[in-house]
Amino acid sequence: MPWDKLIGIKLVVLIWSWYFQPTAIIVPHQNTVRNIRQMFFNRTAKARPLTRTVILLSPDHFSPNQESIFFSDRNWTLSNGLLEYADRTGKNITSDFSRSNRLLTIDHGIYNILPEIKTYFPRARIVPLLVGERVSRKKLDALADRLSANCRWDCLVIASVDFSHYLPHALADVHDAFSLKALAAPDPDLIMASEADSPNSLYVTRKFSDLRKADNFLLFAHTNSAEIIGQRDTESTSHIMGWYRRGRRNNKFDTFTFLMTKNISGARDKPGPGERFFYGTEYVNENLTETFNLIRGLEIIPGGKASKVTREANKLTVNLGKDLAVAGIDTGEGVRIIFLPLGEISGQTYLQRGLEKTEYFDRLGIDQTGEIFIHYQM
Amino acid sequence: MEAEVVNPEPVTEPIPAAKPPLSGKKWFYTGGVLLSLIVLGGGIWIIRWQQRRKTPVMEIQNPPTGPTTAPTDGDRILAGFNPGKATWYPVPKIITGVVIFRPEEDDSQEFSPLVTQEAVFSEVAGFAAGERLIDVSIPVQAPGMSGMVVRILKSADGKYYYVRQAGDEWWESLDAKLLPEVGVTEQKIEGVLSPEEMMVAGMTFRIGYMSYDKFSELKNPIKIVETDYGMLYQTRTKILTDSDVFGRKIYLRLKDNYVVPYSLKTSLFDDDNIPQINWNNNAEEDKGFINGMFSSCGSSALMGSVPVVQDSSGLLTGKIQTGKAKTGEPVYQIKDPGNELVKSIYEQVYQVGRDQMITLTEFAGQENHFLWQDPLGDWQIWVNQEFGPNAECAKPVIYLYPTEDTVVNVRVEANISDSKPVYKTDGWTVTAGQSGKLKADGIVYDYLFWDGQGHGEYPDLRDRGVAVKQANIETTLMKNLMALGLNDRETADFLEFWLPKMPVTPYVRLTWLGTAEMDRLAPLIVSPVPDTKIRIFLEFEGLARPKYLKPQKLTAVKRVGFTLVEWGGLLISVR
Numbered sequence: 019m020p021w022d023k024l025i026g027i028k029l030v031v032l033i034w035s036w037y038f039q040p041t042a043i044i045v046p047h048q049n050t051v052r053n054i055r056q057m058f059f060n061r062t063a064k065a066r067p068l069t070r071t072v073i074l075l076s077p078d079h080f081s082p083n084q085e086s087i088f089f090s091d092r093n094w095t096l097s098n099g100l101l102e103y104a105d106r107t108g109k110n111i112t113s114d115f116s117r118s119n120r121l122l123t124i125d126h127g128i129y130n131i132l133p134e135i136k137t138y139f140p141r142a143r144i145v146p147l148l149v150g151e152r153v154s155r156k157k158l159d160a161l162a163d164r165l166s167a168n169c170r171w172d173c174l175v176i177a178s179v180d181f182s183h184y185l186p187h188a189l190a191d192v193h194d195a196f197s198l199k200a201l202a203a204p205d206p207d208l209i210m211a212s213e214a215d216s217p218n219s220l221y222v223t224r225k226f227s228d229l230r231k232a233d234n235f236l237l238f239a240h241t242n243s244a245e246i247i248g249q250r251d252t253e254s255t256s257h258i259m260g261w262y263r264r265g266r267r268n269n270k271f272d273t274f275t276f277l278m279t280k281n282i283s284g285a286r287d288k289p290g291p292g293e294r295f296f297y298g299t300e301y302v303n304e305n306l307t308e309t310f311n312l313i314r315g316l317e318i319i320p321g322g323k324a325s326k327v328t329r330e331a332n333k334l335t336v337n338l339g340k341d342l343a344v345a346g347i348d349t350g351e352g353v354r355i356i357f358l359p360l361g362e363i364s365g366q367t368y369l370q371r372g373l374e375k376t377e378y379f380d381r382l383g384i385d386q387t388g389e390i391f392i393h394y395q396m
Numbered sequence: 397m398e399a400e401v402v403n404p405e406p407v408t409e410p411i412p413a414a415k416p417p418l419s420g421k422k423w424f425y426t427g428g429v430l431l432s433l434i435v436l437g438g439g440i441w442i443i444r445w446q447q448r449r450k451t452p453v454m455e456i457q458n459p460p461t462g463p464t465t466a467p468t469d470g471d472r473i474l475a476g477f478n479p480g481k482a483t484w485y486p487v488p489k490i491i492t493g494v495v496i497f498r499p500e501e502d503d504s505q506e507f508s509p510l511v512t513q514e515a516v517f518s519e520v521a522g523f524a525a526g527e528r529l530i531d532v533s534i535p536v537q538a539p540g541m542s543g544m545v546v547r548i549l550k551s552a553d554g555k556y557y558y559v560r561q562a563g564d565e566w567w568e569s570l571d572a573k574l575l576p577e578v579g580v581t582e583q584k585i586e587g588v589l590s591p592e593e594m595m596v597a598g599m600t601f602r603i604g605y606m607s608y609d610k611f612s613e614l615k616n617p618i619k620i621v622e623t624d625y626g627m628l629y630q631t632r633t634k635i636l637t638d639s640d641v642f643g644r645k646i647y648l649r650l651k652d653n654y655v656v657p658y659s660l661k662t663s664l665f666d667d668d669n670i671p672q673i674n675w676n677n678n679a680e681e682d683k684g685f686i687n688g689m690f691s692s693c694g695s696s697a698l699m700g701s702v703p704v705v706q707d708s709s710g711l712l713t714g715k716i717q718t719g720k721a722k723t724g725e726p727v728y729q730i731k732d733p734g735n736e737l738v739k740s741i742y743e744q745v746y747q748v749g750r751d752q753m754i755t756l757t758e759f760a761g762q763e764n765h766f767l768w769q770d771p772l773g774d775w776q777i778w779v780n781q782e783f784g785p786n787a788e789c790a791k792p793v794i795y796l797y798p799t800e801d802t803v804v805n806v807r808v809e810a811n812i813s814d815s816k817p818v819y820k821t822d823g824w825t826v827t828a829g830q831s832g833k834l835k836a837d838g839i840v841y842d843y844l845f846w847d848g849q850g851h852g853e854y855p856d857l858r859d860r861g862v863a864v865k866q867a868n869i870e871t872t873l874m875k876n877l878m879a880l881g882l883n884d885r886e887t888a889d890f891l892e893f894w895l896p897k898m899p900v901t902p903y904v905r906l907t908w909l910g911t912a913e914m915d916r917l918a919p920l921i922v923s924p925v926p927d928t929k930i931r932i933f934l935e936f937e938g939l940a941r942p943k944y945l946k947p948q949k950l951t952a953v954k955r956v957g958f959t960l961v962e963w964g965g966l967l968i969s970v971r
Contacts (some may be wrong), residue, residue, distance in 0.1 A: 022426050029433075082536065083509065086568045092592075097670040118565045119592050120603050123667065133668045 032067060038264050039066045041232040042175035042223045044201070046257035047076065047130045050243045056134055058238045058259045062174075063138035065261075071104045071173040072135050073111070073165060074146040075223060076127030077216035084150035087115045087157065090122035094132055094144070101136045104143035110168045111145055111161070122146050127178045127216075139174070149218045158218055162225035169226070177223040182213045182256040182298065187244040188345075188356040188389055190256045193298035194240060195347040197258060198271040202235040213298030227262035234265040272350065276301040278310060278318055279343040279360065299345065306338055313348050316355065327357075327384060334390060355390045479523040479549075482587055484651045488518035488531065490838070496532075496548060496556050496578045510544075510566070511535040512573050516838030520652040521587070526552030529559075529585065531652055533608075533838040543839035545608045545654060546570065547588060549581060557581040563592060565606065587651030589625050594648075594658070596623045599771045601646065604657035610837055611649050613818035620772065626650055628658065630772070633701065640709035641737065643701035644774060659702065660770055663723040664778075672722040679763065685778040704774035705767070711737045712775060715767060728767045733760035737777075741765055746783045759783070792933070792964030794844040794920075795886060796828040799958060804828045807921040808846055816845040823921070832885075843889075857935065861907030863943045869898050872906065873934075880908065880932050881952025882961065890963050899938025908948055909933035914962070927957030934965040 040062055045055050063069070078084060089112040094101040122128050128146050135142060149158075169175055181197055182190035197212040206224040210217045227233045237260045244254035277299040296302050303310065310318040321337030328335040334355065336344055343358040384390060497512035514535050521529040528550040535543045544566060547559040557579040560567060594601045599621075611617070617629040626649045632642040647655035665671055671685060687702055705711050714735065715728035730738050733756045742759050754762070764783040767775045796804055807823030817824060817836040824844050826834040834841045864872045870891065877887045898904055909917070914931035930953060 025426075026429075081565065083565055083569060085508070086565070088565065094667040096668045097666045097672065114568075116563075116565055116567045118563050120563060120606075121565065123602075126669075129668050133670070 035065065036067050036171060039171075040174070040261035040263045041169075041230050042177070042227050042262040044177045044179055044220065044223065044258055044260050045131060045134075046180050046241075046255075046259065047127045047178045048180050048243065048255050048257060049130055050246060050255070051239075051241050051257050052130075054239050054241060054257075055259065056137075059134045059138040061238065062261065066174065068172050069139040069142045069174050071107050071169065072139060072142045072144045073107075073169055073173065073175045074128060074131060074135070074144060074178060075149055075175065075216070075219040076125060076131075076146070076178040077219060078121065078148035078150045079125050079127060079215075081118075081121050081148070081150065084152040085154075086150050087112075087153055087161065088118045088121050088148040088150075089115050090119045090128075090146050091117060092119045092123070094129075096133050096136050098133050098136050099140075101132055102143045104145050107143075107168050107173065108145040111164045112147070115147070118148075122148060131176065131178050135176070142174075149216060149222065151216070151218065153218055158222050159225065162222050162229060165222070165226045166229035175223055175226055177216070177219045179214050179216045179219050179258075180255050181215075181258050182242075182254070183215065184253045184255075185295070186358070187242050187254050189295070189358060190242055190244075190254050191354075192275050192277065192345045192347055192356060194242075194256050194258060195271075195273045196275045196298050196300060198237065198240070199273055199275075201258070201260065202268065202271040204233075204267065211297065223262070232262050232264045234263055234267050235271070236261045236263065236268070237271075274301070274313070274348040275299040275346070276303075276310075276313075276348075277343065277345040278303045278306050278338065280306045280320060280338050280340050295343075313346070313353050316346070316353055318344060327390075329383075329390075357384055357389075479525070479527055479583065479585065482521040482523055482529060482585065482651070484521045484587060485519065488520045488652065491517045491519050491530065494530065494532075494548075494550075494556070496558075496575055497573050498575055508569050508573060509536050510569055510573055514840055518838065529588075529652070531654070535840050543608060544606075547585070547652075548578075549583075549585075555579060559583065559585060559588075561589070563603070587626070588654075590648055590650065590656040591625060593661070594623050594625065594628075596628070597621050600661040601628065601648075601658040602661045604646070604659045607657055609647075609655050609818045611647075611653050611655050613820050613837075614647065614655065615819070615821050617647070617649075620646065623648070629655070632704075635703060640706050640711055641740065641777070642704055642706065642774075644704045644772075645701045660772060662768070662770065662776070663725070664721050664727075664768060673719045673727055673766075674722065675719040675763075676717070685766070686781055687776065687778055703777045704770075705737065705777065707769070707773050707775065709775075711735065712767070718763070718766060721768070725768065729763065729765060730767070731760050733757045735760075738764075741777075741779060741783070745779055792846055792918075792962055793889070794846070795832050795842075795961040796826070796834060796844075796926075797830065797832050797955075797959040797961070798828050798924075799830065801827060801829050802924065802958070805923045806844060809919040809921070815847070817841060819846060857907050857909065857913075858905075858937075860946045860948050861905055861935075862947065863903045863905050863939055863945060866898075866902055866904065869904055869906075870895060876906065876908065876950055877932075879950040879952060880910075881930050881955070882932070882963065886961055886963065890965075894934065894965050898936065901938035901940060903939040903942055905935075905937040905939055905943065905945065907935045907945070908950060909935065911953075920960070920962070922960060924958065926960040928953060928955045928959040930955075930960070931962040933963070936965065 043058070043062055045058060078086075078088065081088065089108065091103050091105070091108060091112075093103055125148060127148070132144075135144060147161075149161075165175060182193045185193065193213040197209075197214060200208040200212045201220065201224065203209075206221060206228055209220045209224050212220065214220055224233070227235075237258070239259045240257070241259075242254050242256045275298075277296060278301075296304070301312070306318065306320050308320070310316075315332050316334050316336075318336045318338050321339040323339050323341070325339040325342040326337040328337075336342075336355075338344060341360055343360055344355060345358060346353055346355040494517045497515065500513045512534055516533045518531045518533070519528050520531050523529075530548045530550060532546050532548055533543060534546065546564075546566070549557040549559055551557065555577075558570070558574060558581070560580050560582050561584075564570075590603060592603050601623075611629075614629065614631050615633065617631055620628040620630050622628075629647050629649060631645045631647070633645075635641045635643050646658045646660060648658055649655050664673065712730070714732050715730050717726045718729045719727045721727060732738060738760050739756065741764060742756050746753070746759060746764065753759075762783070763780055765777060765779045767777060770776050794806060796806070798804065803825065804827075805823055805825045808819075815824075817826070817839065824836065826836045826841070826844070828834050832842065834844065862872070873891060873895070874887060877890060882890065909932065911929055911931040914933055917933075920929075920931070
């Protein structure tokens with residue numbers, strides 16, 4: 019091929035890949051999925067022509083001061099080389115943040131990600147930030163503005179965030195469906211209601227992508243620690259890996275998530291299922307008093323002491339008693355329903371695990387995974 | 397309609413002697429495209445650059461409120477200040493009337509964990525030109541922290557300046573609390589500097605977890621080495637009774653008598669915490685190790701301390717070299733199941749919270765730990781995370797309610813591994829008020845906290861108590877605590893701490909230790925002697941099914957006069 023054509027094609031490819039390159043990514047810091055994370059980094063690096071700066075956002079796991087954003091201006095000696103601080107970008111972004119090399123050095127949200135940054139972006143320098151849990155919205159917006167002004171085509175924003183915590187795999191999936199929807203939604207505020215260890219880091223990433231007009235969210239992997247070890251009943255941590263880039267926003271994550279119980283009122287701040295049980299779903303009814311039939315093919319009716327599940331051709335009726343919670347994801351093509359056995363009939367209620375769950379499901383005629391799929395007749 | 401395909405006449409491709417690389421036209425087009433791209437790119441860059449210059453810097457600090465106009469940063473910074481050498485006072489002078497924080501009723505302020513209205517000011521040094529250095533001790537409402545200390549300068553003309561140091565983790569919160577007229581100085585004041593890293597005598601020390609303890613509160617500090625910033629000390633607390641395993645902490649002593657924790661940087665790990673060890677058996681290099689031997693509610697009971705065995709200890713007999721650090725230093729393991737150190741790691745680390753376990757002999761044969769001699773001569777113990785502990789909780793706290801403000805001394809017959817305020821050689825000495833508020837070194841506490849191992853015998857009461865249904869735990873505990881004589885505040889504190897730690901099993905065994913058992917386990921020596929003493933301790937264990945237990949009769953004693961109340965708890969792991 020004549021070299022002029024070759025140059026032309028390469029130029030077009032370069033401009034194309036530069037224009038559509040990932041501007042921000044979300045990665046988990048839990049090392050259970052390190053291999054998948056490495057694959058994701060590899061794909062990201064290939065999709066970016068040049069990365070000179072990385073802004074790493076992480077939850078602040080250890081500081082008692084959760085109102086602040088901390089940064090570190092140190093260089094990192096890693097097992098695979100030296101990773102330097104991006105001094106100029108750092109100064110522009112962190113001008114009035116608190117510096118704490120101490121805090122960032124001990125935070126696994128930071129140090130677990132560094133070897134991959136060094137491996138896959140060997141020319142990059144870094145600005146790591148810890149974003150506290152109670153940082154004001156004003157500060158978060160200001161940070162997104164600064165990132166937009168200082169993190170350009172050769173700069174990548176990485177949010178180091180783990181998603182659902184301490185839930186059985188099936189319920190974690192429901193919460194993650196909401197998180198995925200929020201990550202892809204036009205409104206960045208939605209992400210603040212998701213179940214993650216740093217909604218604030220996700221919000222800044224999402225807002226930055228918005229400002230850079232690169233708010234098309236693409237999913238690389240969705241994993242769960244319980245699934246990986248093959249124990250679905252155990253408490254799990256879930257992970258979402260994905261990119262933000264230019265392009266038309268996709269709506270494949272537009273689902274509707276719900277969670278209903280009959281007798282769990284007031285449990286948000288109490289032991290038992292706990293706060294995490296509820297948040298991260300769109301429709302929550304903690305004390306079912308009327309029939310729920312917002313979803314095609316599913317009817318949930320307040321029941322007696324014990325629940326009853328009836329399945330007809332295209333319809334599932336749940337007489338919801340005090341022994342079950344029902345969660346689900348309506349994808350538009352069908353609904354995935356998850357039954358969660360609860361441990362007490364009156365007073366405090368808790369989420370059962372293990373064998374008890376199997377007994378419940380046998381009695382109700384439900385598959386032992388506790389899940390039922392209804393596919394809509396289109 | 398199909399398009400007619402006309403086969404072009406076969407043409408023999410002439411092989412030019414030298415194909416002209418580009419015709420003039422092609423040159424023109426290619427050059428034009430490249431030039432356009434350069435011009436376009438340059439144009440975009442200039443526009444963006446100008447936009448960036450015009451982008452105002454976002455002001456994210458809290459705007460000052462009230463009638464005073466905020467000074468600019470330039471006005472606030474103390475310029476041209478060269479304080480010279482400070483004269484440090486042997487004893488700090490508590491002072492009053494220092495107004496540097498916004499009033500509490502200023503509703504414009506966002507929530508802050510800093511309780512500045514209860515700040516205590518102590519003048520600690522003076523300078524030749526009349527300036528004064530003042531330590532400000534501020535209570536903090538945040539998990540794991542009760543107070544902090546910052547420093548301010550008072551100029552000769554009476555103006556206050558906040559001394560902002562590098563790595564000031566509370567600056568944002570403090571800035572929102574400081575009155576606008578309070579200045580800021582980044583002047584380095586010798587004697588109260590604590591760098592992130594110090595290299596001295598071939599060793600590197602890195603600043604550790606934040607605590608605001610005083611030197612006088614340290615238990616038997618031993619000098620390590622003099623640095624440019626002050627003397628480094630170490631303290632050693634016995635982790636295991638009758639053995640040579642210690643929790644070692646390192647502190648830099650500042651001139652105002654506060655200490656800053658440091659840790660000895662090791663060559664064993666890089667900044668990504670991946671061990672740099674070549675194992676003799678060529679095992680994977682990136683397995684995790686923890687530098688803590690005992691856990692308490694998810695964190696080390698000896699927070700910030702490093703477990704070490706002293707070099708002369710017989711525990712090290714029979715150590716076998718299992719690898720070599722990349723720096724060439726050998727690392728060892730003890731594989732003898734009869735060795736007390738191996739037994740301790742097995743019993744006090746590995747067994748905690750495990751359902752299924754291997755035997756001690758099997759355990760000893762696994763790569764469960766390694767030993768490495770650090771530059772201070774001690775052998776550091778690193779436990780393989782695979783064999784690490786699950787959380788176990790024990791948090792006794794002590795409330796004191798005298799009938800009038802009283803200075804009280806409290807000593808516990810136990811190996812104290814963690815405490816707040818810091819437990820000194822002669823115990824705690826606090827000023828207790830009627831409300832139960834305790835003051836020590838200018839910081840106000842709600843209670844005394846300690847964690848450790850009692851010197852006495854731990855009673856075996858596992859056949860007593862009650863097995864309650866999961867759903868009834870909270871109500872049962874509330875009833876029990878009332879029956880045992882705890883008031884609302886103590887009950888709320890107890891439940892707040894322990895309820896989330898209850899096992900999620902269908903049933904839970906609740907067994908109470910009372911004052912008599914606690915006095916045997918960890919006797920308290922209190923001066924003045926309390927008129928009423930209530931000591932309770934909950935032992936609990938997750939159960940799969942109900943179990944018959946001998947019922948315990950729970951009774952309360954009437955609170956008369958000076959009252960001491962203590963509560964604590966222990967989760968018995970499923971083994």
